[in-house]
Amino acid sequence: MKIHREQIISTAIAILDRDGLEGVTLRRVAAELQVRPGALYWHVQNKQELLDEMANVLLSEQFAHFEGLIPGQEWSKWLQEMCLRLRQALLAHREGARVVAGAGFGRAFMLKQLLEITVSSLLAAGFSLRLAFLAWSTTTSYVYGFVIEEQAAPSEDTIRNAQRLQGESMVVAIQREKQEKMYTEDKDFCDGLEVIVDGIRQWRAKQLIYAEEDQEVREQYSTELDSGSREK
Amino acid sequence: MKIHREQIISTAIAILDRDGLEGVTLRRVAAELQVRPGALYWHVQNKQELLDEMANVLLSEQFAHFEGLIPGQEWSKWLQEMCLRLRQALLAHREGARVVAGAGFGRAFMLKQLLEITVSSLLAAGFSLRLAFLAWSTTTSYVYGFVIEEQAAPSEDTIRNAQRLQGESMVVAIQREKQEKMYTEDKDFCDGLEVIVDGIRQWRAKQLIYAEEDQEVREQYSTELDSGSREK
DNA sequence: ACCTGAACACCGTTCAAGT
């Protein structure tokens, strides 16, 4: 049997969806491909590399054709769209958030690219470099944290505990309100995101004067777009 | 050799700090306690239960004696203090964020308690039930996401990639600014948190009228504090 | 009540040897 790298990654993702992250095993991937476990090591350095590649695929599904801010567009709409897609990417596959978080910002190539697009879009929308970075860091951290909770398996005994601890009045009240007003996880996510975006908007309004260095960066970036390099 | 539950948990945490999360193995914990692996199963149902307990200990170290909002105190200061402590709890031990995230909001008892304190504190500060929950959800998601990134091992080849991809102008510019202005991870975290708190403040200012149900909840809670139960 | 002994069904990883 002859296999190649992409097959390994895609069957690993198939197993992820079917059996969860702890079911993703090199031996099982090998079995699915009708190959001995050792064979995988010709295509992949180790299990972590496979997991990193899986993370990149999950992100690519949402961001492969994702464009930066268009001149007329509102930055807040664009930023929210970016966050919605990021959440979608993490939710699309079982334990997706854990997979991407496990790969880490460092190892996931797609995330670096997304950072590039985001920060330069916000610079174009009049953000200082600092605030553009803060907007990136704050929103993406939020998305990560939110989805990780969201995807955490409630586990069998969580329900037992919920019953037992009736004294937790807040949890009960919150859940009742959610039912009555039909608030979904989606609604919670979007509202929280809106809170953050409102905070960012406020910061942006307060710092309409940019440091000169930021202006430099903005110019340097736009020249780099059509010219080549320009070493410092 | 005779052991008890707490010893198991504390030596597991010791191993976590020494060898990282993947070093935390029931067999290694057993060896450290001079006991056969099977012996642990009398004190603990399975490995996940041990991990859950570890998560609770990490959180308890910061929140065991954490008080709710004091009447005179500003809610924003209190909320920020809560978030700082949460980050501290996650940072205090190697891969702490992964441990707590792995346990999940459902399984970590301490987190439910913290939710109770937070939401009731914000209600007391004039928040609607909805906004109090949003403030909780948004800030804690942010903290989680931020620390998970923060603790993600950069790995050997991240540096290689950083060198190779010089085209990433934004990453370079951001890192240069951080060095020049001496922005630390702490600074990034606090600024991002401030952005979120500013967003929350704005929402609070806009909804000074509460729904009657919220008022009900607030009253119910305060009576529950000194009286006993009051079933609906 | 609490632990040992011993097994079961798995892992990731390596590497000579085959084709």
Place this chain on the structure above:
DNA sequence: ACCTGAACACCGTTCAAGT
């Protein structure tokens, strides 16, 4: 170039049997 065979050093979990 790409895979097999076979091993190594591990895992979590179970359970009769000991004390």
